[in-house]
Amino acid sequence: MTSLSLDGLRREYGATVAVDRVDLEMQQGELVALLGPSGCGKTTTLRMVAGFVAPTSGRVVIGGRDVTAAPPYARDTGMVFQGYALFPHMSVAENVGFGLEMRRVPRAERGARIAEALRLVRLEGLAERRPAQLSGGQQQRVALARALVVNPAVFLLDEPLSNLDARLRAEVRVEIRALQQRLGLTTLFVTHDQEEALTMADRLVVMQGGRVRQTGTPEEVYERPADLFVAGFIGSCNILRGVVEAPGAFRAGAMALPCAGGAPGERAALVVRPERIAIGPEGRLPGRIDLVTYLGGTTEWHVTTDAGALRVSQKTPDAADPRRLLRRGDGVMLDWRPEAGRLLSDSNEGEQA
C-alpha cells in the first residue's frame, strides 16, 4: 500500500528553484533517505510533506488523501526537527503527551501511551524532567518519542543525528532503524551523510540542485549509479575519461581497460570503486605507487598509471603478503573485473558536487 506519494513537487523561492520535479512513492513501513549535498532541497522537500512550505506546483498524497492544501495540523505526519524543538516549559511527559492531547486521547490512555513511548526510547525514569535538564542524546530521544507516540502516517526526520557526537550517532542510528522496523513506520529521512543513508534506508533518493538524480536501494545506487554525480556522492570512486573502443574495452590514454558493455566510439567516463581494483605483481594496468595509507583494517594505495591516477582500497594484507611491503615509488599492476568498470555518460554537470 502506498502511504506517501510525491507527485511532481516543485518549489520556487523568487528566481531560485529549491525543489524541482520530485516524484516519490513510499510503501507502508518503508524507510527512504533523502540524500544530497547542502542546499539541494532536502529540507524543503520534507517541509512540503509536513505542510510548512507550500509547493509551487505538484501534489503531496498521504494515505491516499491529497493533502497538498491541508495545513500542517491536519496532515498526520510526525516530524523530528533538526534542533529537536522540544517545548522548554513542559516536562518530558508533557512534551510526549502533547500530540495525544491534541488528538483528544483520554487522560488515562494518554499516561499509558506516554510511558510506553518513553520505554521504547529508554527514557523511563526521566518523565518529570524539563528538556533543559537532559543531555543532547536524551533530548533527541524525547523528540523521537514525541513524534512516534501519535502513530503518524508518515514519520519525518530532518538530520536528527547531526547534533550528536560520532559514537552516539552510530548508536542512535541503529536504534531508530530498529524502532522504525518494529513499529512499521513509513519514514522519510533527510541526511547529507551517505553512510547514515546506506546503513539505515530501504531506498535512497539522491538529490542535487533540487532534482532527483537517482532513486533506488542502497545496493542499486552504489553498484549502478545513474550518473557521475551519484557515483561520486555515494562512496568514493575513480573516474577515468576516454572512449569505448569495442564492447568491453575502454581506452583511456594509452591503455585499454576492462569495462561492462558500451557502444564503440562513444565518449564516456569509466567509474571503478577503489575496493574493486586488485593490486599486485600481476594485472593489466601498470602503475607506480604515490602514497600508501594504512587505515587498520583496510589499506589505500594511490597509484599513477598511464590511464590516470587511481585509488585502490583493499583489506590490509597479511604480514606475509608481499603487498605489505609496497612503498612509494614501487611499480605495481592493477586489474579489475569487467563488470566492476561501469560506463557513464561523460557530462560535466554531474561533477559539481
Next chain:
Amino acid sequence: MNESGRAAGRPVAALVLPAVVLVLLMMVAPMVLLFRYSLNIFSPTELMIQALTARNYLSAVTDPYYLAVMATTIRMAVLCTLIALAAGFPAAYTLARMRGRWKAWLTLATVFPLMVGNVVRAAGWMTLLGNAGLLNAALKASGLFPDPVQLMYTPMAVALGIVTVVLPYMILTLASVIEGIPRGLEEAALNLGARPLTVFRRVVLPLALPGVVAGSALVFILCMNAYATPILLGGPQFTMMAPAVYDQFVKTTNWPFGAALAFILLAVTLALTLAGRALLQRRRHPA
C-alpha cells in the same frame, strides 16, 4: 566582554560608578527629601513646619475624594494596561517574526510615536475628538448624528490617549521576548496537531510570559503616573493621581500633603505591580 568583566570585577565597578553617583544625586536624594517633607505639617502662613507626623498620610487615605481619585487612577491604569497588552501582542508577534528590511522599518514605525511629546499628541487628539473636531465633523456630514457627540473629556478619550502613549513600550518589550522563542517550537506544535490558536495558548503565550510580565509592569507604572494626557483629554471633571499631586504642590502649595500623596501613589503602584507579577507567575507554575 561580559566574561572578562566577571573575571576582573573592579574595572566594571569603575565603569558603573558614574551612573551610580548620578542616580544617587538625581533620584535618591530628592526622594529622601520629599519623604522628609511628607512628615512635616502644612501651615498656610509658613507653608511648612518641621515635624515628624503621619498626619498627612492618614488624612489622604481617609479622604473620600482622594480614595475616589486613586480608584479612578487604578481602574484607568488596569484598563489601559489590558488594552495595550491585547493590542500589543499581535503587533509584537508580527514584528518579532518579521525578517529583513521590513522589520527595521516596522520597528522604526513603532518607536516613531515616542518622538512626539505627550502634550503635542494630546493636542492632536483634541483636534480629532473635540466637539468641532474632525470626527464630529465626519459624523455630522454622514447625517447620522446631527448634534456633536461628546468625545473629548470622557474616560474613553483619556484611555485612548494613554494607550497610544504606552503601546510602543508594550510592543517593544513583548517583541524582544517573542523573538527568543524559536519558530521551530510553533512548527512542532502544529505538526503534533495543534491549531494556530492552541499553538498560541500552549506554546507562544507561556514562553512569552516574562515579556508579558515586564511589559505590563512597565506600562502599568507609566499609566499610574500619567499626567498630561488625563489633564488635556479628561478635562476638569476627571482626576487622576499625578495631576492631584501636582495641584497640591503648585496650586495649594501644600508640600507635605502633596509629598504624602506622591508616596502613597508610589507605594500603591509598587504593590499592585508586584501583586500582578506574582499572579502571572503563579499561572506559569501551577501547584
